[in-house]
Amino acid sequence: MTAAIIPGAGTGRRPAIIPTGSPVLDIVIPVYNEEADLEPCVRRLRDHLLEQFPYPFRITVADNASTDGTLPVAKRLSREFDEVEVLHLDEKGRGRALRAVWSTSDAPVLAYMDVDLSTDLAALGPLVAPLLSGHSDLAIGSRLARGARVVRGPKREFISRCYNLILRGTLAARFSDAQCGFKAIRADVAGQLLPHIQDTGWFFDTELLVLAQKAGLRIHEVPVDWVDDPDSSVNIVATATADLKGIARLTKATLTGEVPISGLREQLGRAPIQVQAPGVAPSLVRQLVRFAAVGVASTLAYLVLFLLLRTFTGAQVANLVALLVTAIGNTALNRRLTFGIRGRAGAGLHQFQGLIVFGLGLALTSGALALLHTMTAPGLPLEITALVLANLAATVLRFLLLRGWVFRSRRQPATEMES
Numbered sequence: 001m002t003a004a005i006i007p008g009a010g011t012g013r014r015p016a017i018i019p020t021g022s023p024v025l026d027i028v029i030p031v032y033n034e035e036a037d038l039e040p041c042v043r044r045l046r047d048h049l050l051e052q053f054p055y056p057f058r059i060t061v062a063d064n065a066s067t068d069g070t071l072p073v074a075k076r077l078s079r080e081f082d083e084v085e086v087l088h089l090d091e092k093g094r095g096r097a098l099r100a101v102w103s104t105s106d107a108p109v110l111a112y113m114d115v116d117l118s119t120d121l122a123a124l125g126p127l128v129a130p131l132l133s134g135h136s137d138l139a140i141g142s143r144l145a146r147g148a149r150v151v152r153g154p155k156r157e158f159i160s161r162c163y164n165l166i167l168r169g170t171l172a173a174r175f176s177d178a179q180c181g182f183k184a185i186r187a188d189v190a191g192q193l194l195p196h197i198q199d200t201g202w203f204f205d206t207e208l209l210v211l212a213q214k215a216g217l218r219i220h221e222v223p224v225d226w227v228d229d230p231d232s233s234v235n236i237v238a239t240a241t242a243d244l245k246g247i248a249r250l251t252k253a254t255l256t257g258e259v260p261i262s263g264l265r266e267q268l269g270r271a272p273i274q275v276q277a278p279g280v281a282p283s284l285v286r287q288l289v290r291f292a293a294v295g296v297a298s299t300l301a302y303l304v305l306f307l308l309l310r311t312f313t314g315a316q317v318a319n320l321v322a323l324l325v326t327a328i329g330n331t332a333l334n335r336r337l338t339f340g341i342r343g344r345a346g347a348g349l350h351q352f353q354g355l356i357v358f359g360l361g362l363a364l365t366s367g368a369l370a371l372l373h374t375m376t377a378p379g380l381p382l383e384i385t386a387l388v389l390a391n392l393a394a395t396v397l398r399f400l401l402l403r404g405w406v407f408r409s410r411r412q413p414a415t416e417m418e419s
């Protein structure tokens with residue numbers, strides 16, 4: 001018996017999960033020699049879920065080859081509570097434990113937390129809610145996000161922030177906290193990602209998140225209240241060394257295509273938001289990137305024309321002709337590439353408005369030349385420098401006018417806009 005799934009209403013949306021009686025949430029607690037902390041953790045977690053979580057759940061204790069009394073404690077708790085199950089592994093490794101449970105669980109939402117319960121359980125609801133609704137694919141507790149409240153020593157704080165900075169610099173990570181032991185994932189997503197994760201230890205979390213991000217999945221972050229466990233048995237030096245090796249391996253794997261990122265993106269990635277209403281422009285960031293590319297090409301063409309014309313005419317005439325020719329091309333390219341407008345309808349009006357924008361640019365550049373010549377007798381290098389600076393100012397003005405006036409006036413069906 002499994003949870004029912006209601007399809008998403010739009011392209012790229014995950015379906016919502018509707019409980020039908022079987023466990024909706026399976027929380028894994030990986031343990032190694034935690035006989036003292038395990039029972040208080042399980043009892044506290046179970047009580048919280050009974051009071052706060054409205055759906056059936058399961059708590060799975062994953063014993064990583066403990067050599068103390070952890071396994072007997074876990075088995076006793078499973079006999080006492082129907083919601084508790086135990087899995088014993090003969091080898092250590094948090095990643096190995098999560099893979100073993102997540103690969104076989106029948107729950108549609110999978111999670112894990114550390115046995116010390118450093119993270120306040122009040123964050124558990126916000127962690128899994130966006131996965132149940134279909135809004136997000138993974139969710140992580142973050143000690144570094146705005147709103148988090150953390151109590152821990154400066155050494156661990158420094159190491160954590162440095163590690164996440166390294167991730168941003170090497171793997172372009174956009175999530176804020178890779179190693180917080182408080183995460184959840186949809187089972188359908190986990191089924192696609194787990195076969196591509198190699199690490200069996202602490203780097204498992206990072207590898208999972210990086211692959212999810214590169215596959216185009218949505219990662220939800222929950223600021224948490226977190227209190228450091230001073231008795232933690234984690235070997236910081238060994239863990240940091242293993243993480244750095246993992247970063248190097250994962251960087252190589254993603255660059256060489258060893259991990260099929262494009263395939264994962266095609267299978268799992270959320271589709272880009274399509275423009276659904278007339279007059280709604282593509283994203284500002286995308287517009288800026290494309291406008292900059294067109295601007296660079298236009299500026300190079302302008303300089304080439306200006307230099308050619310300057311050999312047999314004056315600076316003002318050369319500037320006028322070069323700017324006019326490139327302005328026409330600039331307007332046409334921005335119309336098609338930057339603002340996603342296709343077809344001939346309205347092209348004449350756009351060129352007319354573009355010429356008005358051109359006139360303002362001409363005033364800036366011609367004014368700069370005139371001012372330069374009133375102050376000195378400049379050579380060609382100084383003229384070009386003045387024109388480049390004036391063109392930079394004109395470029396900013398051009399983008400604002402194109403976006404807010406020229407192409408804003410266009411009202412066309414959404415099918416004519418670029419996605």
